Amino acid sequence: MSLFRRFAPILLAAVAASAQGSGPASWQNDLAPISAQDWNAEFAAHLLERAGFGGTPEEIQALAKLTPQQAIARIVRFEGVSNAALPPFDHSGIHDPGLEPFPPSRPAVTDMAKEKGEALGIKVKAEGNRRLQPIVDKFFYWLRASAMETNRVAYWWTNRMLTTPRPLQEKMALFWHGHFVSNEAKVRDYRKLLAQLELFQKQGTGNFRDLTVAVAQTPAMLSFLDAGVNVKGAANENFAREIMELFTMGVGNYTEKDIREAARAFTGWNYVDMKFVINKDQHDDGDKTFLGKTGRFDGVDVIDIIMQQPVTAEYIAGKLYRYFARQDLSPELQKQLGAVLRQNKYDLAPLLEKIFLSRDFYSVASVGTRIQGPVELVVTTYKKLGLKSVPGVPDFNLVTGGLGQQLFSAPTVAGWPSGQSWITPGLLLERANFGRDVLFPDISFLPPDRYTGGGEVRRVADRIRRGMDISTATKDDAKTGDMAESNMNADRDEDFNTRYGSFRGSQLAIERVKALPRDAANVNLSQMILDAKVQNTTQAVDYLIHRFMRVPPGTDAKQKLVAFLNKDLGTTDIAVAQTYMEESLRLVLHLIMSQPEYQLG
């Protein structure tokens, strides 16, 4: 705090003087490095915003005191910075060996049970009604428990984003998480998703070729892209297609035949539980012709041939640029960036340094033009609020999911579309509502990891507790007219009851998955304002705008904010209002977070 006190007057002066600093328009498309004279707190703030999750004034000042080379080296070459204080993920202990291999669907489980007399480590009940029920219960138990534990992994990760001394490590992990996509809905095993995330954290700024090979061998990806069922004689193309189309080259740079040939090379790749395996007898060892080369290629050979294509370096460098700098990228600039990556044999750190040091990165075209994704928006907000952990209220995953980016739940294999796609009229309003939920926590909050399962599950639970039999308890509420076909199906089978299984699985999952802490955000805006030596309401609004926004709202909006604060406090003098100003300041901050410009980072 004391460090910031010294700089506070300077910051306020900067706000008064101009908008957020950026270099001249002539810097656009210029990859030449900025000089030490160019470097200032505004540039440092921009760097932290993009290479990490924003900065507090203290963090920004610490970075601004370095030279740009030092600052960027500290961000990119973070290996020397210890993150030993960050705890490893704390497993609830929900998995057992009977669950492996987990069948693809509920019907597959019950078919297996009928055939073998057991499934998921549970034997079919000897006699009586609903003999398969315990197995169906366990199937739903794992679906629910894995999804809930995945939400705990997301909390663990976002706490790292918020508190890590290596912000780029987590920011890159987030990039790869949206690039090499897999999701919980299909993989249905938090352990596989966690292992993949840890790979992104470990190798995210390393070598792209090595990362691609390693990711392609994670059970999460193998499972997500059905690689495990790609076998000799009948190749499944999903894996090969997405590796080329989405992960390395981009569409249009290969033929359908290349895909089929690559799929053959990947035959036999599979996983057993958490281990990558190659089933030799399912691998097609014959000659393949892929991207103009012929040989008895395997999957790694295919990846190496992909890496030889200049378009691969350009594709990935361009995507990184869009993530860190800006959406519109000229083909020439993309070629230059691709060349940097290729010259460094796909080592990512030199490219990242080049980007973060470039004039283009600080040009008016780049600064304050990026629409933040939901996870970035939320973590950045917490960071600027000075929070030391991610609040349990509101629920992080519900908030970001509602805004279109729930971690481990990318909508498709293409990940999350970015830029303007993050925003719709509906989502813009929801973003403002997030601000309100943080600053004024909902006193009726129900934790989704306890109050779980959706309306139907709760209805069944309630009826069972009241002593109803399973058939009656799981029946639909009467609706007029014809019953929809799908609602008739739900009650048909007598070996088990799916709705009861869904309820019972949720109950078992709550019992086993550890609860998330549900503390609300510990915010103290009054102290923040007093520490900044702010004297009047205009300065207070300026301070909050500068601390929380990269692009300030228009003059009119700002005047309205000041007028609002004056009215709410009954004075323009902070010293007069300091004992009662917290709620008013929070209202102002909520209004700031409701500005369309708040989305820009």
Add this chain to the structure above:
Amino acid sequence: MQMTNRFSFSRSSRRELLRAGMYGVCVTAGAGLPVPVFGQAAAALAAKGKADGKILVVLELSGGNDGLNTLIPYGDDAYYKHRPQLGIPKKELRVIDQHFGFSGGMAGFERLYKDGKLAIIHGCGYDNPSFSHFTSMAYWHTAAPNSGEEYGWVGRLADTMAPSAPPNYLVNIAARQSLAVRSQKHVPVVFDDPNKFSQEKFHDEKEVLDTLPENGKIDNPARRFLLDTAKSAKDASALVREAWAKYRSPIDYGITGLDLPKVVALIDAGMPTRLYYTSYRNNAFDTHVFQEDTHKRLLTYASDAVAAFLKDLERIGRANDVVVMVFSEFGRRVPENVNLGTDHGAANLMFVAGNQVKGGQYGAIPSLTKLDEGDNLIHTTDFRRVYATAVERWLGLADSKDLLRGTFETFDMFRA
């Protein structure tokens, strides 16, 4: 670009104006009429909504629906040869004629077909098909394969029908805006959960929050976009929320109604919306492995939802004003794969359902023996013919040539 738009605008408005009984205005107007007058007329038309507003709803089945296991050609032995494991035997089908039967759970579609309210269009696709979800979907979204077209076909349709871009003309119910509705002039109303489509505000904050966002010249394009979106949100959110709050329906939509109940709620509330876009989300139909149960379930849900949608429209007395068009970005490979699933394919079925639809089958049935080199169905019907049919014969635009970047023969598919 500018010229094209103005031209298609004047033509389409003439038709609108004719229907609205403002012929005189139009005759004196000609193509050179100042925009404001047109704007007012279009706004008036849009505001009238109920009376003359034919509505088009597009439902996307994302992921590549397996058309061959949706409407099963049980009368063709080749089908069972290609699909020894996944082929569905006749006894499990809902047979509609000598050749075809719907998948077992599709009671809703079977009923619609037998009631003469469902058009099945065979063999829909395009030349040089892409087998990538994203690329092929983009082609369907833009109605412009291999072109890099920036705007969606539904968005361009809105631009043509209502160039003055009155609010709430184009609605996309989704977590994310679809490329299909991307428009040059309209800011589509995009929302997911109507209950959340609201700015929650404390009493004292209202004055500040109700201020319209800045309208001056803004250099930062991302900022400009955000300000425009904020305005659209202010225009639509209260209407949508009220409509949803009022909506009560006894109709059973099944396990998931998709977003179709929301569409009924908005229509019933008199929203001026003419174009709705929704989807069965998240690549659900991408059934590479063990597809039998999954696919049957997906079809059951979709079929339940569409059938209930028409019933619900009947209930509110608007069944004659709405048709729903159903498509997917591609069909699946004709032969099954070894994982009891199917891979990305090409030509596929489309469906158009509604009270005013002349039920039946359109387009030539693609051959199951003459496949392309990748074992895919060869398309017999350019999918844009179905778009053109909806645009010209349902929505009543004089032609769809500019809109669809070409002339596509239409089907005689509607009663009115």
